[in-house]
Amino acid sequence: HKILIQYCEKKNIQFLSTPFDHESIDLLAKLNIPLYKIPSGEITNLPYLRYIGSMGKPIIMSTGMSTLNEVQAALNILLDAGAEKGEITILHCNTEYPTPMSDVNLNAMLTMREKLGVKVGYSDHTLGIEIPIAAVALGATVIEKHYTLDRNLPGPDHRASLEPNELKSMVLCIRNVEKAMGSGIKRPQKSE
Numbered sequence: 001h002k003i004l005i006q007y008c009e010k011k012n013i014q015f016l017s018t019p020f021d022h023e024s025i026d027l028l029a030k031l032n033i034p035l036y037k038i039p040s041g042e043i044t045n046l047p048y049l050r051y052i053g054s055m056g057k058p059i060i061m062s063t064g065m066s067t068l069n070e071v072q073a074a075l076n077i078l079l080d081a082g083a084e085k086g087e088i089t090i091l092h093c094n095t096e097y098p099t100p101m102s103d104v105n106l107n108a109m110l111t112m113r114e115k116l117g118v119k120v121g122y123s124d125h126t127l128g129i130e131i132p133i134a135a136v137a138l139g140a141t142v143i144e145k146h147y148t149l150d151r152n153l154p155g156p157d158h159r160a161s162l163e164p165n166e167l168k169s170m171v172l173c174i175r176n177v178e179k180a181m182g183s184g185i186k187r188p189q190k191s192e
Contacts, residue, residue, distance in 0.1 A: 001017060001027070001031055002031070005031065014034070015033070016033065016035070016037055017033060017037075018037040018038075018039050019036065019052075020039065020042065021048070022047075022048070022051055025048075025051055025052060025055065029055060033057075034057065034058070035057050035058040035059065035060060036052045036055060036057055036058075036059050036060070037059075037060045037061075037062075038052060038059060038060070038061040038062065038074075039062055040062040040063060040064030040065055040066065040093055040095055040123075041064075041065075043061065043062075043063060043065075043066050043070060043071065043074045044066075044070060044074070046077055049074055049077040049078055049081070050077055050080075050081045051081075052078065052081075052083075053077060053078035053079070053080070053081025053082055053083040054081045054082050054083075056082065056083075057087075058087040058088070058089075059078060059083055059087060059088045059089070060088075060089045060090075060091060060121070060142055060144075061074065061075075061078075061088065061089070061090050061091065062091045062093045062123045062144070063090055063091060063092060063093055063112070064093035064094055064095035064123070065095055068108075068111065068112065068115060071090060071112060071116065072115075072116060075088065075090070075116055075118065085117065085118060086119075088118050088119070089118065089119040089120065089121050089141060089142050090112050090116065090118050090119070090120055090121070091120070091121045091122055091123040091142060091144060092105070092106070092108050092109035092112060092120065092121075092122050092123070092135075093122070093123035093124075093125075093144075094125060095125065096125060097125050097156055097157060097159065097160040098125055098126055098127045098159065098160035099124075099125040099126045099160075101126065101131075104126060104131055106122070106131070106134060106135055106138060109121075109122055109135060109138065109139075109140065110138060110139070113139065119141045119142075120139065120140060120141065121135070121140045121141050121142030121143060121144070122135035122140045122142075122143055122144070123143075123144040123145075124143065124144065124145045125146070125160050126160070127160060129162065129166060129169060129170035129173060132145055132170055132174065133170065133173045133174055133177055136174050136177050136178065137177050137181070143174065145161075145162060145167070145170065146160060146161035146162070147161050147162045147163070147164070147166075147167045148161040148162070148163060149163065149164065150163065151163060
């Protein structure tokens with residue numbers, strides 16, 4: 001972790017690591033990681049959620065395999081443990097690698113934002129870059145996307161991951177969509 005943190009600092013990249021147990025949470029606290037990422041598989045791990053909620057840092061929580069009621073319950077535990085609602089971002093997610101387009105259900109992200117009153121994002125496991133771009137257009141404030149140096153490498157994640165040139169394209173497209181969203185005020189623009 002220390003080597004990766006130093007490398008990320010040199011490259012001006014925010015280092016993150018996802019803890020899966022109390023010991024890992026403590027390690028990340030000692031390393032001064034600025035936020036905690038809760039993976040989908042831990043959304044019903046109540047002691048884990050309480051511990052992260054008590055740490056006083058921003059939280060990103062993935063919600064794959066979960067119902068809205070389970071997400072609400074997890075959010076309540078985080079809040080009861082001391083987490084601040086304005087510091088929590090909930091990611092809509094489907095945990096199938098790759099996720100079929102028919103199972104993406106981006107509107108569930110909007111439902112969570114409306115029903116839970118939190119910032120939302122999207123953890124993407126589809127092939128390609130269009131779904132994360134669409135999620136940003138719908139209001140996602142965080143995008144999680146796997147990337148790899150080579151999709152042909154062994155392991156479950158590589159096949160549904162972006163290669164470096166695709167990751168660059170996705171980020172560029174997202175930045176363009178963010179610019180294109182504008183103020184929402186209907187009026188003539190400078191270019192007109």
